[in-house]
Amino acid sequence: MAAVQTTSVGSPFGSVNAPRRSVLADEIYEILKSKLMDNVVEPGARLSIDGLSRDLKVSATPIREALARLESDGLVTKKAHHGYTAAPLIDARTFEELFRMRLLLEPACASWAAQVATPRQITGMEDLIAEMKPPLSGDGYESYKAFASQDAAFHVALATATGVGLMVETLERLRPHAQLYRLYYTIGIADDTMREHERVLEAVTRRDEAGAAQAMSAHLTASRARLAGALGQPETD
Amino acid sequence: MAAVQTTSVGSPFGSVNAPRRSVLADEIYEILKSKLMDNVVEPGARLSIDGLSRDLKVSATPIREALARLESDGLVTKKAHHGYTAAPLIDARTFEELFRMRLLLEPACASWAAQVATPRQITGMEDLIAEMKPPLSGDGYESYKAFASQDAAFHVALATATGVGLMVETLERLRPHAQLYRLYYTIGIADDTMREHERVLEAVTRRDEAGAAQAMSAHLTASRARLAGALGQPETD
DNA sequence: GCTCCCAAATTCCTATAGGATCTACGATCA
DNA sequence: TGATCGTAGATCCTATAGGAATTTGGGAGC
Numbered sequence: 001m002a003a004v005q006t007t008s009v010g011s012p013f014g015s016v017n018a019p020r021r022s023v024l025a026d027e028i029y030e031i032l033k034s035k036l037m038d039n040v041v042e043p044g045a046r047l048s049i050d051g052l053s054r055d056l057k058v059s060a061t062p063i064r065e066a067l068a069r070l071e072s073d074g075l076v077t078k079k080a081h082h083g084y085t086a087a088p089l090i091d092a093r094t095f096e097e098l099f100r101m102r103l104l105l106e107p108a109c110a111s112w113a114a115q116v117a118t119p120r121q122i123t124g125m126e127d128l129i130a131e132m133k134p135p136l137s138g139d140g141y142e143s144y145k146a147f148a149s150q151d152a153a154f155h156v157a158l159a160t161a162t163g164v165g166l167m168v169e170t171l172e173r174l175r176p177h178a179q180l181y182r183l184y185y186t187i188g189i190a191d192d193t194m195r196e197h198e199r200v201l202e203a204v205t206r207r208d209e210a211g212a213a214q215a216m217s218a219h220l221t222a223s224r225a226r227l228a229g230a231l232g233q234p235e236t237d
Numbered sequence: 238m239a240a241v242q243t244t245s246v247g248s249p250f251g252s253v254n255a256p257r258r259s260v261l262a263d264e265i266y267e268i269l270k271s272k273l274m275d276n277v278v279e280p281g282a283r284l285s286i287d288g289l290s291r292d293l294k295v296s297a298t299p300i301r302e303a304l305a306r307l308e309s310d311g312l313v314t315k316k317a318h319h320g321y322t323a324a325p326l327i328d329a330r331t332f333e334e335l336f337r338m339r340l341l342l343e344p345a346c347a348s349w350a351a352q353v354a355t356p357r358q359i360t361g362m363e364d365l366i367a368e369m370k371p372p373l374s375g376d377g378y379e380s381y382k383a384f385a386s387q388d389a390a391f392h393v394a395l396a397t398a399t400g401v402g403l404m405v406e407t408l409e410r411l412r413p414h415a416q417l418y419r420l421y422y423t424i425g426i427a428d429d430t431m432r433e434h435e436r437v438l439e440a441v442t443r444r445d446e447a448g449a450a451q452a453m454s455a456h457l458t459a460s461r462a463r464l465a466g467a468l469g470q471p472e473t474d
Numbered sequence: 475g476c477t478c479c480c481a482a483a484t485t486c487c488t489a490t491a492g493g494a495t496c497t498a499c500g501a502t503c504a
Numbered sequence: 505t506g507a508t509c510g511t512a513g514a515t516c517c518t519a520t521a522g523g524a525a526t527t528t529g530g531g532a533g534c
Contacts, residue, residue, distance in 0.1 A: 072309035097403040166334040
């Protein structure tokens with residue numbers, strides 16, 4: 001490795017000529033996390049250390065380190081002497097557990113946000129809702145993924161507006177949207193999500209804690225009902 | 238490394254002559270996790286990869302991997318080119334957040350357990366309460382740690398009795414007792430904890446969901462009040 | 475006495491090498 | 505024909521080596 005450490009053309013990480021501010025293991029971690037969250041790496045797929053090392057043109061050391069972190073994140077599973085596997089697709093039990101936890105956490109989250117959200121945060125959430133673009137009938141997979149990402153962004157912004165870091169961490173750890181977005185594609189998207197977000201935000205904006213909680217409950221209950229139909233169906237993509 | 242891989246006398250992991258069933262990195266992870274949870278490694282302490290490598294008589298590779306996992310677990314923090322540091326002691330803000338999250342999660346947890354706990358699970362929790370031994374005045378640090386461990390065990394058993402794996406994971410992720418037990422030592426222990434556990438369990442046993450939730454709320458509120466006094470005080474050990 | 479600079483030591487980070495383990499395939503035997 | 509065994513190749517796991525980055529200590533200058 002050259003003494004001037006730049007991420008130059010030809011390196012595994014694109015062509016930005018900038019001094020390296022992070023270490024390779026961190027960058028590998030982000031790349032792999034992104035691929036896992038986006039399901040570029042299919043749930044259940046083998047992740048070969050040597051294969052990734054060849055693909056990304058780095059040694060196994062940062063790969064191992066990144067995979068170790070991702071294991072603790074719950075995004076991959078490891079079996080000794082067998083290697084790593086992407087965490088499996090959500091099953092019916094986990095789906096129910098996930099919504100059960102969300103129905104416990106997120107109405108409270110909305111209620112807390114109704115107490116303390118700043119006008120700036122509220123405006124930010126309005127922007128997020130305005131930017132949501134439900135996929136049109138016949139749109140490709142990517143637009144469903146983008147919509148799920150926008151959906152997630154609203155929920156994260158709401159959690160952030162509570163000012164309770166542990167709430168943000170707890171919800172992020174559940175990774176609802178990364179787990180659910182493939183189900184969106186299967187059953188299509190209704191416009192209801194955006195309207196439901198708006199109702200949550202309206203209650204937050206008028207500092208109506210109970211209303212915010214109730215609106216979030218309604219959103220999640222409806223979301224669960226919408227997605228549940230997709231659980232038993234094979235992928236259509 | 239010999240073809241017959243045994244953890245023989247003289248290896249870093251004690252003197253049990255048994256075939257190796259796990260890999261070194263996993264074992265290092267458990268050792269370090271234990272030291273961090275038990276505060277054998279002080280909060281805020283540097284964790285030198287080379288130092289640990291020398292101490293544990295293994296190469297840096299499994300150390301790095303174990304530390305990477307522990308980073309994602311939230312037990313250590315890493316700064317590029319500086320290395321790893323044990324996560325700091327709980328501060329007042331985190332303390333408040335922690336109880337806020339617990340007051341959201343654990344009453345619901347108790348309520349769910351009241352719905353579905355098996356008689357066997359209830360008996361198990363009774364045993365856990367019976368085994369709790371509050372430290373006597375003048376007892377050493379270790380008995381406080383043991384009590385905190387018993388305290389934690391009851392909460393974990395209750396979460397397990399809900400049958401909701403995500404609830405168990407979510408509470409484990411918060412690691413309340415590992416974070417709080419040093420505060421127990423500072424302010425001493427009242428007998429109230431055991432009585433409060435008993436009240437929770439009585440409500441669970443008679444399937445009183447609301448009663449279980451209320452008893453858990455009361456327990457956590459009292460626990461918070463008991464421990465809050467210790468937060469601003471310097472360590473006395 | 476304080477500050478700055480430089481060199482040496484230490485530590486972090488990654489690549490490489492080698493051994494252990496697993497998997498797949500072909501050959502042999504009953 | 506099916507089961508078993510052996511071998512080769514692939515992959516996982518750990519140790520070691522070397523370079524990069526940071527820290528530490530000592531000396532010089534103000």
